[in-house]
Amino acid sequence: MLARIERLGEHTIYILQDLGRMGLFLLRALAGIGKRPFRLGAVIRQTRLIGADSFVVIFFTAAFTGMVLGLQGYYTLRKFGSEGALGSAVALSLIRELGPVLTALMVTGRAGSAMCAEIGIMRNSEQLDALECMAVDPFRYLITPKFLATIISIPILTLIFNVVGIFGGYVAGVTLLDVNPGAYFSGMEASVINKDINLGIIKSFVFAMLVVWICTGRGYFVHVIRGAGFGAEGVSRVTTQAVVLSSIAILVWDYLLTAILL
Amino acid sequence: MSEPIIRFEGVEKSFGSQRVLAGVDFAIPAGRTTVIAGASGQGKSVTLKLILGLLKPDQGRIMVRGRDIARMNPRQLNEARMAFGVLFQGAALLDSLSVFDNVALPLEERTKLSQAEVREKVMTTLEQLGLAGHEDKFPAQLSGGMKKRVGLARALQLQPEIMLFDEPTTGLDPEKSMEIYQLFLETQQKFGYTSVIVSHDIPKIFNLADQVIIMGKGKATTFASPEDIQRSSDPETRDFVRITMGDIYLSREMEKRP
Numbered sequence: 075m076l077a078r079i080e081r082l083g084e085h086t087i088y089i090l091q092d093l094g095r096m097g098l099f100l101l102r103a104l105a106g107i108g109k110r111p112f113r114l115g116a117v118i119r120q121t122r123l124i125g126a127d128s129f130v131v132i133f134f135t136a137a138f139t140g141m142v143l144g145l146q147g148y149y150t151l152r153k154f155g156s157e158g159a160l161g162s163a164v165a166l167s168l169i170r171e172l173g174p175v176l177t178a179l180m181v182t183g184r185a186g187s188a189m190c191a192e193i194g195i196m197r198n199s200e201q202l203d204a205l206e207c208m209a210v211d212p213f214r215y216l217i218t219p220k221f222l223a224t225i226i227s228i229p230i231l232t233l234i235f236n237v238v239g240i241f242g243g244y245v246a247g248v249t250l251l252d253v254n255p256g257a258y259f260s261g262m263e264a265s266v267i268n269k270d271i272n273l274g275i276i277k278s279f280v281f282a283m284l285v286v287w288i289c290t291g292r293g294y295f296v297h298v299i300r301g302a303g304f305g306a307e308g309v310s311r312v313t314t315q316a317v318v319l320s321s322i323a324i325l326v327w328d329y330l331l332t333a334i335l336l
Numbered sequence: 337m338s339e340p341i342i343r344f345e346g347v348e349k350s351f352g353s354q355r356v357l358a359g360v361d362f363a364i365p366a367g368r369t370t371v372i373a374g375a376s377g378q379g380k381s382v383t384l385k386l387i388l389g390l391l392k393p394d395q396g397r398i399m400v401r402g403r404d405i406a407r408m409n410p411r412q413l414n415e416a417r418m419a420f421g422v423l424f425q426g427a428a429l430l431d432s433l434s435v436f437d438n439v440a441l442p443l444e445e446r447t448k449l450s451q452a453e454v455r456e457k458v459m460t461t462l463e464q465l466g467l468a469g470h471e472d473k474f475p476a477q478l479s480g481g482m483k484k485r486v487g488l489a490r491a492l493q494l495q496p497e498i499m500l501f502d503e504p505t506t507g508l509d510p511e512k513s514m515e516i517y518q519l520f521l522e523t524q525q526k527f528g529y530t531s532v533i534v535s536h537d538i539p540k541i542f543n544l545a546d547q548v549i550i551m552g553k554g555k556a557t558t559f560a561s562p563e564d565i566q567r568s569s570d571p572e573t574r575d576f577v578r579i580t581m582g583d584i585y586l587s588r589e590m591e592k593r594p
Contacts, residue, residue, distance in 0.1 A: 199426055199428060199431070200428035201430055201431070203388075203428065204422065204428035207390075207422040208441065208442045209414040209418050209445075209446060210442070210445045211414075215445070
């Protein structure tokens with residue numbers, strides 16, 4: 075019994091330590107934004123890796139999500155004789171929910187895992203220690219550019235997702251089925267308000283922060299995460315953990331933000 | 337012996353329930369070569385990390401150039417680290433950067449030199465270390481010995497007062513090890529740095545040493561010369577000598593035989 079309580083206590087202390095570490099990590103990464111000289115080149119390179127290179131994935135995910143929404147929405151709405159509302163149904167689902175959530179999930183899978191593995195390998199091969207020993211701040215040099223690039227990329231990718239998704243819905247509903255094209259867009263114009271768009275943008279910023287924080291942070295602390303193991307296995311486990319944690323965090327925060335802001 | 341540039345005073349460090357350093361005292365004189373030796377897991381690498389301020393001691397003081405490195409704020413620590421050059425066990429080159437960019441990194445990040453000046457300085461060092469023509473290669477395309485040389489080139493860019501070498505010859509064949517030792521001697525004569533070498537390569541490494549520190553059971557014992565170690569009456573040191581240096585005596589015995 076005593077041993078069990080001890081284990082529980084140890085585990086609680088570990089979780090608190092981990093939260094503390096991650097909290098300080100976030101502060102140091104954000105503090106790096108204000109430090110001069112600003113590493114514009116690194117931010118642009120990372121934005122290309124995280125943002126521009128994710129375009130194709132986002133395009134296809136958005137197109138097919140939009141088309142499925144168009145198809146499902148059409149058959150559901152037809153039961154009530156209101157196919158004309160298809161445009162606003164597709165647009166609202168995408169702008170408020172699916173755009174930010176699916177974009178963040180896709181970026182987690184594509185770029186978040188890569189960031190985590192990259193930093194984890196750098197930690198294991200003493201590259202991060204080497205930076206510190208050369209008095210080069212690893213946050214300013216490595217982590218902060220990734221933060222900025224992700225915070226720039228995810229909201230823009232979300233907007234692209236929304237536009238492509240809306241046209242995907244148009245292809246399914248108007249081109250393939252028989253919804254009136256005018257009704258599709260005018261319904262959307264009438265029902266989508268600024269508040270919906272703001273909600274989507276706020277979500278995408280929060281998700282971006284969660285993805286980059288969790289993915290870079292897990293990689294950075296690969297050597298102290300309990301149960302991760304060492305070497306290549308440690309990096310692979312921590313990468314899996316980062317993707318799972320980020321995905322859950324996105325979905326939990328999606329609910330919280332919707333509940334607070336809607 | 338000259339004024340110590342690094343001094344450990346009653347340093348203790350534990351990881352969980354494992355006590356790695358239990359009151360370590362030693363002094364490293366400036367401008368000389370100190371070898372830190374000892375069996376695996378006796379806190380040699382921890383000692384290096386403590387000197388660099390990458391770890392903090394639980395107890396005691398670590399004086400580097402007269403100031404306690406464990407009690408510095410991040411800015412002071414950054415400044416103090418400018419005095420160090422480090423050659424890591426696996427060289428720790430940034431694997432996404434070319435040889436040139438790796439060696440140029442400290443100059444680009446820590447100095448205000450122009451691109452042309454950086455280029456000139458880097459190319460000169462690469463040439464001195466026999467790496468000319470390899471500047472566009474990536475670390476993955478280099479052999480173990482070359483990686484170490486690039487690591488050394490990078491560490492020397494800011495003309496450090498103190499060079500720390502973590503197992504510099506691990507994973508190299510004897511010929512390449514000798515080459516690395518030769519490089520140490522040459523660069524130390526040229527740059528005049530204080531050299532601290534953590535090594536398993538006993539007894540060969542002792543030829544380079546002005547002083548030897550042997551770590552064991554959480555303590556450190558300093559010897560003025562390799563001969564002193566052999567004469568030591570401390571049972572643990574004698575054990576260490578028997579295990580690590582026994583072979584030399586054996587071979588000398590063998591030589592005497594007809």
